[in-house]
Amino acid sequence: MRIQFEWKMAGKCFHPEFITIRSGSFKSCEFPSYFGIFNHPKRGLILYDTGYSERFSREVSHFPGKLYGWMTPVKYSPSETALAQIQAKGLSAQDVKYIFISHFHADHISGLKDFPNAQLVCFKSAFDEISELGPWKSLLHGVLPDLLPEGIKERALWVEDTMMISLPAYMQPFHYGFDLFGDQSLIAVELPGHTQGQMGLLFQDLLGQEVFLIGDACWSSRAYQENRTPNPITRLILSNWREYCETLSRLNHLHRSYPKLKMIPSHCSFAASGYPSV
Ligand SMILES: [Zn+2]
Numbered sequence: 698m699r700i701q702f703e704w705k706m707a708g709k710c711f712h713p714e715f716i717t718i719r720s721g722s723f724k725s726c727e728f729p730s731y732f733g734i735f736n737h738p739k740r741g742l743i744l745y746d747t748g749y750s751e752r753f754s755r756e757v758s759h760f761p762g763k764l765y766g767w768m769t770p771v772k773y774s775p776s777e778t779a780l781a782q783i784q785a786k787g788l789s790a791q792d793v794k795y796i797f798i799s800h801f802h803a804d805h806i807s808g809l810k811d812f813p814n815a816q817l818v819c820f821k822s823a824f825d826e827i828s829e830l831g832p833w834k835s836l837l838h839g840v841l842p843d844l845l846p847e848g849i850k851e852r853a854l855w856v857e858d859t860m861m862i863s864l865p866a867y868m869q870p871f872h873y874g875f876d877l878f879g880d881q882s883l884i885a886v887e888l889p890g891h892t893q894g895q896m897g898l899l900f901q902d903l904l905g906q907e908v909f910l911i912g913d914a915c916w917s918s919r920a921y922q923e924n925r926t927p928n929p930i931t932r933l934i935l936s937n938w939r940e941y942c943e944t945l946s947r948l949n950h951l952h953r954s955y956p957k958l959k960m961i962p963s964h965c966s967f968a969a970s971g972y973p974s975v
Contacts, residue, residue: 698882701736702902704961704969705782707748708773710804719925728964730804732779733797733898733910740878741794744815745898745910746963747779747808756803756841765803765836780811790814795854797877797885799912799963800892801827802839810846817846818877820887820894821855826936827892838892838934856885856896864899867907867955870947874899888914888948890941908959909951914944918968921960924949 709729714722733745749771756762757771775781780790793812798819799805809817827840835842846852860876862884868874874884886897891913898910915921924946932938952960961968 698738698880699901699903699905700738700882702900702908703734704731705734705748705779706731706969707750707777707779707782707808708753708771708804710769710771712769715928719928727966728916729966729969731961731963731965731969732805732808734783735883735900737878737882739880742783742788742792743795743797743883744779744793744812745797746799746805746912747796747811748777749773749804750778750780750808750811751775752810752844753803753807753841756807756843761832761836762841762843765839765841769804771804778811779808797883797896797898798823799897799910800895801845802892802913803841803844804839805912805963806844807841809844813846815852816854817849817852818854818885818896819856820885820896821853821857823892823894823896824849824853824855826894838936856887856894859885867958868899868951869954870950888912888944890914890935890937890939890944892936906959907957908961910961910963911948912963914941914948915962917962917965918960921945921948921952921962 706729709727711725714726730748732748735743757765790812791814793815796815796817800823856875861873862876864871864874871886874886877883877885884899888895888897895912901907926942935941
């Protein structure tokens with residue numbers, strides 16, 4: 698099933714390039730935070746992540762979140778938040794029925810509380826991992842717990858509870874995914890390493906293009922195209938370095954065997970600029 702999809706930016710942060718890709722430069726580069734908007738013919742409006750929001754600014758205005766703000770300077774305008782962009786379409790927060798959470802880093806979930814009616818869809822393993830972190834470990838792992846809505850467990854649909862299916866042959870070396878709505882419109886694929894249970898999303902857009910959102914499995918298209926790992930210093934914040942490298946290597950394999958697939962990392966402006974908003 699083809700599905701209407703838009704890829705939008707909600708703020709950006711700044712890092713030296715060498716941190717995100719081996720042999721990158723020392724100059725500070727922009728890392729925009731993108732989120733997806735789907736219009737499913739039966740399920741309605743769906744988001745994939747939310748990017749930054751005013752709530753992020755509030756969390757980093759005091760300790761311990763302040764340390765996050767120092768490590769990762771962030772810039773956004775109020776009109777860029779997911780909620781503002783939904784409202785600019787003449788829609789409201791209540792129209793968003795589902796939010797697919799790729800993983801729980803603050804730059805992906807800062808707008809969750811803006812959508813109180815949405816069912817939250819994520820891998821349970823991703824949620825379990827952050828639930829076990831104390832306040833300081835949360836900070837080191839890019840998690841700001843106060844960005845999570847109350848009663849998140851009651852609002853969650855665990856990906857592991859949906860239907861596991863075999864992926865199309867072109868997706869090798871990825872073998873299985875989860876058919877989130879049972880209609881093959883949106884298929885979750887686990888991309889572990891950056892965090893546990895990071896959710897990639899496979900679908901076909903209205904133009905018939907196969908698209909694979911890959912979250913933070915890498916920070917740029919160049920990384921999966923050239924199989925370039927980030928600086929080893931990122932081991933401090935990644936969940937599992939070995940799994941990260943394995944996932945990146947599989948994405949590189951997939952890209953080489955099926956270059957027609959449009960793979961989109963969540964912070965890559967190159968991938969975003971080549972993608973039409975439909
Ligand atoms: Zn992340």
